[in-house]
Amino acid sequence: MIPAPFDLVAPSAYRHRHLESGETVFRQDEKARGLFYVLDGQIELRRYTQNGQNVVIHRASNGQTFAEASLFAQNYHCDAIAIAPSRLVELDRAVILKKFVEDADFSLALAKRFAGQIRGYRRKLEILAIRSAEDRIFAAIEEGQLNGSIKAFAADIALTHEAVYRGLATLVEKGLLEKTGRGKYVVRPEK
Amino acid sequence: MIPAPFDLVAPSAYRHRHLESGETVFRQDEKARGLFYVLDGQIELRRYTQNGQNVVIHRASNGQTFAEASLFAQNYHCDAIAIAPSRLVELDRAVILKKFVEDADFSLALAKRFAGQIRGYRRKLEILAIRSAEDRIFAAIEEGQLNGSIKAFAADIALTHEAVYRGLATLVEKGLLEKTGRGKYVVRPEK
DNA sequence: TCCTCAATATGATTACAATCATATTGGTTC
DNA sequence: GAACCAATATGATTGTAATCATATTGAGGA
Structure with missing residues (x-):
């Protein structure tokens, strides 16, 4: 049910969360606790500029993960808000990092995922241009x-x-x- | 001289390249051979849309690397063109991948680098919006x-x-x- | 069923960036 | 030093998306 490669980590690292529409998963600059898997619902990742304009960086829904990059950063770099009633699994940062150094298959798969995200952002840039x-x-x-x-x-x-x-x-x-x-x-x- | 974590791979994986302004490092859809480190010069990464519009995805100069994501993809996903006389080091894909699975410090550092890139693209998206x-x-x-x-x-x-x-x-x-x-x-x- | 509210949709006007044009400046080459 | 060329810079005009307004539709609740 959790997508590869996160199915490789022990379920003890999971923490379930339910959110109503409008509730906050995390805020920009908060200490990064982990990454998230969306069981169902919709989560928007947003960043705010000084002028108060906001950009939707990503929209995650059923079966997708988000905030992977926060594994390797101290803090979250955007807001995550539920825009529909949502059920999430939070995957503990420390456990994932431990797994990363211990299991090469896991780290390879995660790096591949990152590479895919980078491609995705590039395509978005392409469209905005x-x-x-x-x-x-x-x-x-x-x-x-x-x-x-x-x-x-x-x-x-x-x-x-x-x-x-x-x-x-x-x-x-x-x-x-x-x-x-x-x-x-x-x-x-x-x- | 090669930035971390790529200083950890054996110099036998290096291949030096000199390019004149306008010369091509690689083209979109070409088989990925490796990633690059810019000793000096300027490289532009561009993608072309159907309408013939092109977007500058990234501009790499002295001391920067590019095409890291191609490590985990079969092909390059954009064009790389020298826009100034440039000297590059090409780092062999297979060697880097091998290093990745063998050396956890290396894979951690690379993942961190990816996460940084993701953040960079997010900021760019923010600005374009x-x-x-x-x-x-x-x-x-x-x-x-x-x-x-x-x-x-x-x-x-x-x-x-x-x-x-x-x-x-x-x-x-x-x-x-x-x-x-x-x-x-x-x-x-x-x- | 009616009411409310938000999303969908279109009209009119305005603001502003693209476009086309034309100097000006600074660096490179002969 | 003259000639050339690209980057920098600004002027005039046009095209187009933002803005402000106003319907219309559909879903959900009382």
């Missing part, structure tokens, strides 16, 4: 970033939700997307 | 992203160089930045 709202929306949908609500998606790709609604409408008009329901869009298959 | 050109420029300078040319900096933060020149001018006008020379700007200390 696209200037045209329409192109950005299309690229992000192609990457599979539109799974939740349009508003959340808009925040993800750093556009206002109005701009996204408009962009979606024109993309459908151009025949690049298909509207499959209220707030539901899919890439139209090439013919 | 700032809508106002002026705020974005200021935030990026505060993060120390303005080290090379203004044009390179502009590409980094996904603005046109014109917008950056104008933003810099108004920031100086407002007293937030100080112009220390042609193309040189520093954050003005708070009083």
